[in-house]
Amino acid sequence: MKSLEERIGYQFQDRSLLENALTHSSYANEHRGAGMPSNERLEFLGDSILGLIVADHLYRSRPDLPEGDLTRIRAALVCEGSLVEVAKALDLGSYLRLGKGEEAGGGRHRPSIQADAVEAMLAAVYLDGGIGQVRKLVHSLILKQEKERTAVGRDYKTALQELVQRESGQVLAYHLLEERGPDHAKTFSMEVCLNGQPIGSGEGRSKKEAEQAAAKAAVAKLERKP
Numbered sequence: 001m002k003s004l005e006e007r008i009g010y011q012f013q014d015r016s017l018l019e020n021a022l023t024h025s026s027y028a029n030e031h032r033g034a035g036m037p038s039n040e041r042l043e044f045l046g047d048s049i050l051g052l053i054v055a056d057h058l059y060r061s062r063p064d065l066p067e068g069d070l071t072r073i074r075a076a077l078v079c080e081g082s083l084v085e086v087a088k089a090l091d092l093g094s095y096l097r098l099g100k101g102e103e104a105g106g107g108r109h110r111p112s113i114q115a116d117a118v119e120a121m122l123a124a125v126y127l128d129g130g131i132g133q134v135r136k137l138v139h140s141l142i143l144k145q146e147k148e149r150t151a152v153g154r155d156y157k158t159a160l161q162e163l164v165q166r167e168s169g170q171v172l173a174y175h176l177l178e179e180r181g182p183d184h185a186k187t188f189s190m191e192v193c194l195n196g197q198p199i200g201s202g203e204g205r206s207k208k209e210a211e212q213a214a215a216k217a218a219v220a221k222l223e224r225k226p
Contacts, residue, residue, distance in 0.1 A: 026099030
């Protein structure tokens with residue numbers, strides 16, 4: 001636990017809160033006699049805390065943006081994919097307490113479990129050190145990704161669809177080019193075609209992320225056209 005505290009830059013006064021944040025329901029169910037609760041309640045609290053801190057930051061730092069763009073940016077920052085990246089950077093999966101079945105099924109690398117643990121950990125920091133400490137953590141772990149993960153919250157697949165629909169009869173299709181890496185850390189390469197012709201490609205840690213990257217490349221290409 002001490003090594004995780006060093007990674008996040010916060011030392012708990014009550015370390016049992018951190019232990020609780022890392023306890024999956026499968027482990028809690030197998031150890032009911034020990035009275036160890038799962039991290040589900042902390043996850044519930046952490047989700048709200050994260051949403052509030054990100055919304056507050058965006059409201060103050062992006063006064064020029066309308067509500068719709070703010071909503072899209074917030075969604076990109078607090079989505080499962082964003083939280084999984086945080087979990088991987090912290091190697092949070094190695095600290096999780098899982099039941100034997102979940103462990104055997106690869107739960108340590110399951111995106112939903114990792115993302116939930118990040119939210120639970122944020123709630124634990126909030127309960128232990130207050131809103132100021134968890135705000136620092138959210139800024140260092142999540143809000144630093146703002147520029148990388150969002151381009152004014154733009155959904156490039158939607159933007160591409162809107163571009164090509166200016167002319168009738170246009171057909172977009174996404175194709176998987178390559179899938180590489182182990183199951184818990186795969187990289188996908190996708191290509192987007194317009195009327196059968198490639199117009200963009202990109203990579204991501206999920207097919208959806210790779211499609212967005214391909215669409216972004218295609219939008220840039222089409223928007224450069226006179």
